[in-house]
Amino acid sequence: MSKITKLDDIVSLCKRRGFIFQSSEIYGGLASCYDYGPLGVELKNNVKKAWWKSVVQMRDDVVGLDCSILMHPMVWKSSGHADKFADLIAECKKCNTRTRVDHLQAAAEDKKTDKEIELTKQLLDSMGGSPAEQTSRRQSDIGGAIDSIRQHTEHIDIDAAAAKAQDLSNKICPNCGAVGAFTDPMPFKLMFETQMGANVDDSMTMYLRPETAQGIFANFRNVLDTTRVKIPFGIAQIGKSFRNEVTTKAFIFRTREFEQAELEFFCEPGTDDQWFEHWKEARFNWYLNLGLKKENLRFREHDPDELAHYAKGCVDVEYRFPFGSGDWQELEGIANRTDFDLRQHQRGMRTLNKWYETNGDLAKIELSAEAEDYQSGPLSYFDDQQKKRYIPYVIEPSAGIDRSVLAFLVDAYDEEEVRGETRNLLRFSPALAPVKVGIFPLVKKEGMPEIAVNIYNDLKRYFNCFYDEKGAVGRRYRRQDEAGTPFCITIDGQTLQDQTVTLRDRDSMDQIRISTDGLKTHLRDKLDL
Ligand code: ATP
Numbered sequence: 001m002s003k004i005t006k007l008d009d010i011v012s013l014c015k016r017r018g019f020i021f022q023s024s025e026i027y028g029g030l031a032s033c034y035d036y037g038p039l040g041v042e043l044k045n046n047v048k049k050a051w052w053k054s055v056v057q058m059r060d061d062v063v064g065l066d067c068s069i070l071m072h073p074m075v076w077k078s079s080g081h082a083d084k085f086a087d088l089i090a091e092c093k094k095c096n097t098r099t100r101v102d103h104l105q106a107a108a109e110d111k112k113t114d115k116e117i118e119l120t121k122q123l124l125d126s127m128g129g130s131p132a133e134q135t136s137r138r139q140s141d142i143g144g145a146i147d148s149i150r151q152h153t154e155h156i157d158i159d160a161a162a163a164k165a166q167d168l169s170n171k172i173c174p175n176c177g178a179v180g181a182f183t184d185p186m187p188f189k190l191m192f193e194t195q196m197g198a199n200v201d202d203s204m205t206m207y208l209r210p211e212t213a214q215g216i217f218a219n220f221r222n223v224l225d226t227t228r229v230k231i232p233f234g235i236a237q238i239g240k241s242f243r244n245e246v247t248t249k250a251f252i253f254r255t256r257e258f259e260q261a262e263l264e265f266f267c268e269p270g271t272d273d274q275w276f277e278h279w280k281e282a283r284f285n286w287y288l289n290l291g292l293k294k295e296n297l298r299f300r301e302h303d304p305d306e307l308a309h310y311a312k313g314c315v316d317v318e319y320r321f322p323f324g325s326g327d328w329q330e331l332e333g334i335a336n337r338t339d340f341d342l343r344q345h346q347r348g349m350r351t352l353n354k355w356y357e358t359n360g361d362l363a364k365i366e367l368s369a370e371a372e373d374y375q376s377g378p379l380s381y382f383d384d385q386q387k388k389r390y391i392p393y394v395i396e397p398s399a400g401i402d403r404s405v406l407a408f409l410v411d412a413y414d415e416e417e418v419r420g421e422t423r424n425l426l427r428f429s430p431a432l433a434p435v436k437v438g439i440f441p442l443v444k445k446e447g448m449p450e451i452a453v454n455i456y457n458d459l460k461r462y463f464n465c466f467y468d469e470k471g472a473v474g475r476r477y478r479r480q481d482e483a484g485t486p487f488c489i490t491i492d493g494q495t496l497q498d499q500t501v502t503l504r505d506r507d508s509m510d511q512i513r514i515s516t517d518g519l520k521t522h523l524r525d526k527l528d529l
Pocket of ligand 1: 211243245252253254255256257258259260330331332333398399400401402403
């Protein structure tokens with residue numbers, strides 16, 4: 001029970017303190033879309049900064065990139081997304097609810113316990129939200145919520161899934177409970193489509209990218225030609241991705257618009273296993289170093305039949321989210337993608353004329369066969385020490401920024417009794433805390449606000465600071481605890497005498513006196529930024 005209460009608490013704290021709002025709330029809300037408020041945007045930016053610092057800036061073998069979201073449609077033909085990025089769904093003929101076939105349970109083996117249903121009801125209620133949201137939630141049901149929460153989603157190869165699609169006659173609709181009332185399974189494409197160009201005749205169907213990775217492969221040659229990178233090296237990118245997911249919910253865990261942080265690390269075939277291990281360790285430690293508790297983090301190796309046909313290995317970093325009965329869910333996938341993507345794009349480049357011939361109809365295009373000497377194709381790498389050309393292998397750590405934000409929020413959240421009152425706080429690592437230092441005059445007189453403003457103006461050049469002179473100082477501390485601010489400075493009567501201030505630590509609530517001259521150095525040291 002405490003687990004579910006925890007997500008409930010997080011959702012309401014996020015709204016109350018301006019971390020995360022429902023999108024378009026003034027118009028009734030837009031389901032599965034969220035906006036980051038003043039504290040949320042700082043937190044999310046800090047997560048991205050921490051990833052960029054660790055994956056790009058602290059390394060000599062990784063460079064960054066920022067690609068456009070809209071790309072040439074052939075990118076998605078070559079990558080396989082245009083044909084294969086879909087879930088297999090079936091529609092209930094009684095209530096018209098569409099559910100993923102792999103999420104359907106047989107009537108006899110419906111494993112949803114009363115407790116799970118109760119917990120999930122609480123979860124859905126806890127999300128509150130606008131009428132539009134609630135309607136969409138009602139439509140998608142309690143059972144679906146449990147599924148979306150406890151199942152591991154994988155996007156499927158349509159043909160393979162259709163071939164494997166089981167008999168649905170014994171399957172139960174999670175919305176209305178009807179048994180065996182489903183339509184035949186049909187593919188539901190996950191890429192969002194849009195039109196580019198003003199003229200109806202020559203406008204072109206485009207896709208919002210479902211992952212950032214393909215922009216990296218498409219720029220592999222550009223990076224090779226314009227920098228001095230030598231294999232092994234990586235290209236990293238953070239950016240928005242879009243997937244028309246069949247089921248969303250669980251707050252920002254699974255949404256249709258989200259942000260990813262992806263690295264494609266190119267290495268010589270034969271060294272890939274070693275780099276796979278390297279990135280597994282580096283990425284796991286990143287979460288630990290930013291404060292996630294070790295007992296809430298684990299690896300999950302993919303079973304061989306779960307692996308994409310081209311992948312040599314894949315492991316998920318999972319976090320124990322407080323959904324349902326407390327579930328392990330993917331935060332990040334780390335895959336050995338072999339040389340698949342670059343080889344596919346070489347095939348795509350050879351196919352470009354068909355794109356013109358078919359007026360851009362991707363369904364009519366078949367990718368050209370691979371050239372016999374593909375190892376020396378346009379996306380190959382020349383190793384000038386070994387004097388040989390090859391297509392590098394790729395290790396891909398692919399993380400979700402929004403999911404990480406949720407994990408950091410959940411993990412940092414704490415409640416404790418202090419002198420008979422409940423203190424809510426976010427024990428964020430200093431690197432992630434949206435505000436680093438709160439600065440308060442004890443009272444609004446005797447020159448204290450002036451000194452406090454001077455300190456604020458000085459420190460804000462180095463750290464994100466917040467100045468507050470309203471209300472009792474105890475309440476000001478509590479507000480900063482809830483925002484996760486690691487330190488608060490109070491200017492009081494003694495400051496006027498000896499130029500010292502009180503420095504209060506969020507976690508221990510200990511207070512020390514420190515001279516105003518030494519504040520910057522002391523905070524720099526403590527915040528370790
Ligand atoms: P899932 O199994 O949860 O659908 P996936 O295996 O399809 O995820 P990847 O394609 O490996 O996900 O994407 C890499 C990361 O992007 C995921 O680990 C996750 O953190 C994030 N991500 C993927 N889909 C979503 C989504 N709909 N909403 C939020 N984050 C997402």
